[in-house]
Amino acid sequence: MSDTFSFLLMAWLDPQLLLLTALGTLAGIYVGAIPGLSVTMAASILISFTFSWDINNALALMVGIYVGGVYGGSRTAILLNIPGAPSAVVTAFDGYPLAQRGEAGQAIGLSTVMSVIGGLLGTLVLAGSAPFLADMALEFAPRDYFLIAVLGLLLVSTLSGKSLARGIFSVALGASIGLVGMDMVTAQPRLTMGSMELLGGIHYVVVMIGLFGVAEAFYQLHNLTKVPIKQKVDKIIPPLSMVLKYLPLSIRTSIIGVIVGALPGTGGDIASLFAYDHAKRTVKNPSSPFGEGAYEGLVAPETANNAAVGGAYVPMLTLGMPGDAVTAVILGALVIHGLNPGPMLMIETPHIFWFTVGNLALANIFLLIFGLTGIKVFSKVVEVPKALLIPLILVLCVVGTYSINSNMTEVYWMLGFGILGYWLKVFGFQMGPVILGVILGPLLDETYRQAMSSVGDSGGQFLLALVTNPLSLVLTTVIALVLLGQTPAKTWLTSQFQRN
Amino acid sequence: MFKPLLTSLAVAVGSLAMAGNALAEYPERNIQATIQWGAGGATDNVARSLTPHVEEILDTTVVLTNRPGGTGVIGMNHVMRQRADGYNLLYGAENPQLYQLMGLADFSYDDMHTVNIIGQGLVVIAAPADSPFDSLADLLEHAKANPGELRMGGTGAGGLPSTVLAMVNAVDELDVRNVTFGGDGPGITAMLGGHIDFMPLSLAAVGEQIRSGKMKGLAVLTKEEIEALPGVPPITQALPDIESFLPWGPFWGVFVHQDTPDDIKATLEEAYEQAVANQEFGDFMQNFGAEVLNLNGEAAEQYLDNWQSVTAWAMYEADAETLEATPEELGIPRP
Numbered sequence: 001m002s003d004t005f006s007f008l009l010m011a012w013l014d015p016q017l018l019l020l021t022a023l024g025t026l027a028g029i030y031v032g033a034i035p036g037l038s039v040t041m042a043a044s045i046l047i048s049f050t051f052s053w054d055i056n057n058a059l060a061l062m063v064g065i066y067v068g069g070v071y072g073g074s075r076t077a078i079l080l081n082i083p084g085a086p087s088a089v090v091t092a093f094d095g096y097p098l099a100q101r102g103e104a105g106q107a108i109g110l111s112t113v114m115s116v117i118g119g120l121l122g123t124l125v126l127a128g129s130a131p132f133l134a135d136m137a138l139e140f141a142p143r144d145y146f147l148i149a150v151l152g153l154l155l156v157s158t159l160s161g162k163s164l165a166r167g168i169f170s171v172a173l174g175a176s177i178g179l180v181g182m183d184m185v186t187a188q189p190r191l192t193m194g195s196m197e198l199l200g201g202i203h204y205v206v207v208m209i210g211l212f213g214v215a216e217a218f219y220q221l222h223n224l225t226k227v228p229i230k231q232k233v234d235k236i237i238p239p240l241s242m243v244l245k246y247l248p249l250s251i252r253t254s255i256i257g258v259i260v261g262a263l264p265g266t267g268g269d270i271a272s273l274f275a276y277d278h279a280k281r282t283v284k285n286p287s288s289p290f291g292e293g294a295y296e297g298l299v300a301p302e303t304a305n306n307a308a309v310g311g312a313y314v315p316m317l318t319l320g321m322p323g324d325a326v327t328a329v330i331l332g333a334l335v336i337h338g339l340n341p342g343p344m345l346m347i348e349t350p351h352i353f354w355f356t357v358g359n360l361a362l363a364n365i366f367l368l369i370f371g372l373t374g375i376k377v378f379s380k381v382v383e384v385p386k387a388l389l390i391p392l393i394l395v396l397c398v399v400g401t402y403s404i405n406s407n408m409t410e411v412y413w414m415l416g417f418g419i420l421g422y423w424l425k426v427f428g429f430q431m432g433p434v435i436l437g438v439i440l441g442p443l444l445d446e447t448y449r450q451a452m453s454s455v456g457d458s459g460g461q462f463l464l465a466l467v468t469n470p471l472s473l474v475l476t477t478v479i480a481l482v483l484l485g486q487t488p489a490k491t492w493l494t495s496q497f498q499r500n
Numbered sequence: 501m502f503k504p505l506l507t508s509l510a511v512a513v514g515s516l517a518m519a520g521n522a523l524a525e526y527p528e529r530n531i532q533a534t535i536q537w538g539a540g541g542a543t544d545n546v547a548r549s550l551t552p553h554v555e556e557i558l559d560t561t562v563v564l565t566n567r568p569g570g571t572g573v574i575g576m577n578h579v580m581r582q583r584a585d586g587y588n589l590l591y592g593a594e595n596p597q598l599y600q601l602m603g604l605a606d607f608s609y610d611d612m613h614t615v616n617i618i619g620q621g622l623v624v625i626a627a628p629a630d631s632p633f634d635s636l637a638d639l640l641e642h643a644k645a646n647p648g649e650l651r652m653g654g655t656g657a658g659g660l661p662s663t664v665l666a667m668v669n670a671v672d673e674l675d676v677r678n679v680t681f682g683g684d685g686p687g688i689t690a691m692l693g694g695h696i697d698f699m700p701l702s703l704a705a706v707g708e709q710i711r712s713g714k715m716k717g718l719a720v721l722t723k724e725e726i727e728a729l730p731g732v733p734p735i736t737q738a739l740p741d742i743e744s745f746l747p748w749g750p751f752w753g754v755f756v757h758q759d760t761p762d763d764i765k766a767t768l769e770e771a772y773e774q775a776v777a778n779q780e781f782g783d784f785m786q787n788f789g790a791e792v793l794n795l796n797g798e799a800a801e802q803y804l805d806n807w808q809s810v811t812a813w814a815m816y817e818a819d820a821e822t823l824e825a826t827p828e829e830l831g832i833p834r835p
Contacts, residue, residue: 003651031615040539041539043539043565044539044540044544044548047548048548048552051549051552052552102621138689138692138693140689140693141693141695142679142690142695164656181569181570182569182570182604183656184656184680184682185603185656185657185678185680186656186657186659186822187602187656187658187659187803188569188603188657189604193750196570196573196574196577196578196605197574198574199569199570199573199574200568200569200570200574201569218737264686264689265686285646315689319689319692320709321683321685321689321692321715323541323760325539325540326542328539328540328685329539329540330540330543331540332539332540332541332545332548335787336548336549336784338783338784338787340707340708340733340787341708341710342707342709342711342712343708343709343712343714344708344711344712345708347712356634360566405563405565405566405567405568405569406567407567407574407578414517415556417611439813444683446680446681449680450679450680450690452696453651453675453677453678453679454651454677454679454696456648456649456677457677481690
């Protein structure tokens with residue numbers, strides 16, 4: 001017990017580890033804020049960099065980068081409508097309208113506090129029920145991931161804005177983009193039109209930067225002469241009453257985040273989508289309508305994506321299996337440092353588990369400190385004249401895209417998507433559903449085929465499995481209820497009942 | 501009269517010195533190395549633990565970049581298109597030896613110069629701990645009685661599991677449902693949850709799971725039992741005929757452009773030979789469940805040819821229809 005405690009406080013008491021965690025968190029915020037610079041990339045560069053270091057130092061730096069990076073994506077989402085990372089896409093829905101109202105400072109302040117609450121709750125769940133959660137995550141068969149993806153598709157109604165038809169079109173477009181590349185089963189090129197560069201598919205961050213960054217930059221040319229909104233920067237730290245008011249919601253969305261994060265097949269991006277959807281369904285009287293600057297629409301994704309960090313560590317620390325791309329890299333770091341990540345990790349090197357838990361908590365404290373300082377300067381970004389800001393955004397988009405895989409072809413793709421996105425915006429299409437499609441398309445493709453081949457390619461067996469397995473049955477029921485609740489079927493059913 | 505002479509002499513000496521530098525002092529700047537698989541994967545782990553030793557020997561920085569996609573086609577294609585000056589290296593796995601067979605690209609490692617074949621992974625056929633099968637023989641027996649019932653985890657055509665399945669089918673019969681995952685990790689996770697029945701995996705990926713008792717090894721792809729997996733029978737016990745394919749396993753190597761100057765090739769070969777032989781790297785590989793090979797020159801070429809011939813013909817004999825070309829058409833000799 002005392003051992004556990006000393007491992008837990010290791011990062012808090014050792015000045016070097018403390019400093020590295022702080023440094024990592026600060027760096028992470030900036031890495032996360034720039035579209036294209038990802039935490040995965042930063043962590044993998046750190047592996048070579050920290051090769052000769054003590055493992056604890058390397059881990060402390062990576063934990064900091066991870067926590068800071070997931071949060072950092074929200075900064076640019078709120079200020080510029082350009083999410084720094086896929087998990088911040090949803091944050092822009094209500095964050096950017098808030099900035100347009102001159103409340104960027106408050107929005108960033110609230111998202112910081114909420115990120116920290118989400119992050120700490122995620123860490124708490126990791127500490128308290130990692131083995132239990134890991135066992136639960138293993139229960140998810142390919143068909144269950146398929147059902148989750150289908151459930152995700154239904155989010156289209158939340159993300160479409162005014163026109164559902166346009167939303168459905170956008171999801172389909174996104175899903176088709178996600179199908180480009182080598183077929184995972186047969187290794188045959190699919191929709192690549194003979195291009196070798198396309199064999200690897202189109203990275204979804206490329207699509208994201210194009211659709212959100214470049215398209216947004218072009219779109220803002222429409223209001224080039226508009227005087228930037230003066231930002232109110234006096235009330236940055238949200239009052240306690242506000243935090244308490246959103247606490248119940250943030251707890252619910254944190255639970256969504258940690259569970260979705262713990263599933264090895266899904267991460268913070270999907271978690272934030274589900275959380276936003278949950279907020280939109282359950283909050284009856286938001287501070288403003290959703291999509292027009294509701295604080296609830298900021299709270300939900302920001303808690304969920306940071307809670308997902310704790311979740312992603314669950315399979316990594318208990319089973320030696322990555323929960324997402326970042327934990328995959330951290331696992332690699334453990335291997336290189338001579339540890340054997342696997343189910344024995346917690347038994348043979350218990351300090352890694354408790355050290356990580358303590359370190360995650362510490363990184364969240366630093367996140368609170370760094371997140372709440374410097375907001376005034378950041379908020380001024382919105383006040384920068386468009387003629388300066390737009391070229392700067394375009395440069396960042398190109399640099400960010402190139403840095404994903406150091407591939408110039410992806411830069412051209414990104415610019416192409418920027419132009420496409422601009423026209424989509426002009427004709428009233430939302431960008432959210434396209435990203436939804438890009439994220440869910442490959443997941444649907446992969447899991448459907450896995451589920452089908454598991455039952456010997458028999459459609460009947462597949463459908464039967466959806467209702468005979470308890471977990472699948474729950475998911476199928478939820479989908480059925482959502483479908484009934486969202487479509488004209490509901491009105492029809494209600495009218496039938498009323499007639500009787 | 502004297503002055504111009506002196507000047508020209510100085511210029512001559514200067515340029516000579518510069519020319520001498522260019523030859524003698526490779527590397528004079530950072531070296532770019534491309535990893536053809538993503539961050540956190542086996543190739544990435546091997547590359548990132550070997551590179552610091554190489555940097556020390558060459559006294560330069562080797563900048564590592566992951567360029568994944570298309571089972572490594574994109575990364576390899578990138579390096580082949582760079583200048584042949586020795587400043588662009590490729591860290592690759594076994595996959596390029598099958599590109600032509602599968603119609604993914606028209607090149608293989610024959611089109612590059614091999615600096616070093618670093619090492620080779622060991623392969624285990626693994627099953628969940630509560631599986632009713634205790635050995636590959638049990639599994640084969642069950643599969644013959646119930647063809648097309650067992651669920652095997654795979655990683656797609658040309659991946660390790662499908663190649664192992666091809667080898668088994670080349671000498672015996674194993675009819676299974678092939679459930680494809682995005683990599684070893686997702687496959688192992690599915691197996692831990694009991695969603696698939698068995699999966700051929702690299703020891704590096706599954707060793708810890710077996711050691712912890714969450715999974716068991718049904719057979720190891722070697723002729724003899726190995727130290728790292730006591731009690732797991734060699735595959736030849738259930739399938740003696742498979743011996744002709746052995747030793748076989750996924751491998752990792754370093755490659756440069758074919759037209760790189762010979763002295764640079766030699767410098768790189770020497771540096772890598774020394775780095776791979778490093779004790780610390782050796783410990784890493786052992787811990788990783790892999791075997792150090794450290795081959796270059798003739799031995800490396802022979803290893804690559806042999807690997808290609810064994811794998812291509814096993815795949816051809818097991819399921820010729822799925823291939824884009826026959827090994828014969830590609831001039832790959834029979835093992």
